[in-house]
Amino acid sequence: MRRLVALAVTLSVVSAEPPPAVALNEEGLERLEEGNAAAAIRAFDAALLLGPDEAVLARNLAAALASQAAGLGRDRPRAEALPLLERAVRLHPTRLRYRVLLGRARFEAGDDRLRAAAREDFAFVLARDPDHLDALVNLGQAEYLARELDAAVTRFERAHELRPGDEEIAAFLRKARRERDVERSFGEIRATWFLVRHSPSIPLERAQEVLGLCEEARGRLAAAYGSYPPRVVVTLYTPGEFQSATDAHGWVAGLSDGTIRLTVGSRPDAAALKATITHELVHHLVREVAPGAPVWLHEGLAQIEEGRSAAQAEERLRRAGALPENLLWTGIVRERDRQKVALFYDAALAFTRFLDDGQRGAIARLLREIGAGKDEAAAFFDVFGDTREKTFERWQTGLR
Helix, strand or coil, X not given: CHHHHHHHHHHHCCCCCCCHHHHHHHHHHHHHHHCCHHHHHHHHHHHHHHCCCHHHHHHHHHHHHHHHHHHCCCCCXXXXXXXXXXXXXXXXXXXXXXXXXXXXXXHHHCCHHHHHHHHHHHHHHHHHCCCCHHHHHHHHHHHHHCCCHHHHHHHHHHHHHHCCCCHHHHHHHHHHHHHHHHHCCCEEEECCCEEEEECCCCCHHHHHHHHHHHHHHHHHHHHHHCCCCCCEEEEEECHHHHHHHHCCCCCCCEEECCCEEEECCCCCCHHHHHHHHHHHHHHHHHHHHCCCCCHHHHHHHHHHHHCCCHHHHHHHHHHHCXXXXXXXXXXXXXXXXXXXXXXXXXXXXXXXXXXXXXXXCHHHHHXXXXXXXXXXXXXXXXXXXXXXXXXXXXXHHHHC
């Protein structure tokens, strides 16, 4: 970063006092090194109004804008980063890292137009540097979510060749290959808000029925959560295909991981299918509203919306006795003990219902706080006036 101080050396020979632009440039560099990107941006902006070396100042300002965008964090609404990164790219168009960051922000910000622009950003970078690792991985992820699995596998294979020891890339590659092999001959139904992909073993009329249920659930839930996400890909498997593609627990009927995966048997229960679609779509919407929302809140809300009874969950919890102190705050995704998973889900449902009944609209406020970038514990305290642990303990005492 300090290599750009050449601006100050060049200009200072004509005066004992550095010109104002030089002083502002130096101030911006110092603020940037301190981690105060906002102050650096102000200094560089002011310097650009006066500066004789606009190329140097523009590059410094672009670095500060990218730093400010990165400082928003992965769990902040990425839309906030867009104007910062768009300006950084305009100021320093040959810096490929800024274009990748812009693409990621566009993709995570949400709508179909921005996601298409994100893919163009990643392709732009790869046209100039075919082995740009971040662009390969990000374009691969975009293609994966669009279910362009052959293309995604190709990206991940090259990324894995470039960095064979990266376990995250290796996991992306394994997952994309496994799903590609299962889904090679799947059919598609395209609609405005959904792309439904279905196994050849699932009749077209069954896939159309699922599409109708998805559209009904989307209208109801999107209005309730105030979020209208871009097109969702829904993939329908037979139970055996679902297990092969996802490697999920045997009792899992659906998943939401940026797309929605559902099992459809030969004689599906219509009510159960509707409940599963609703459950998985809630996960999708909560991720749009509040990236970083905890698993317990996801599962509590999904069960409430699908119509599960909190009273019945409470009765099962009473019979189970004392609950583990950290039941809701520890990971459950990899848990293989079905009884522990059932206990977690019942507690998530009953506790979430308790929180929303205690303060009308409290869960909506909690989602907004998390969506604004606060971590779960801080957001919880701001909304409920106490820690989540003490609130959980108080709820559990009342449960007995």
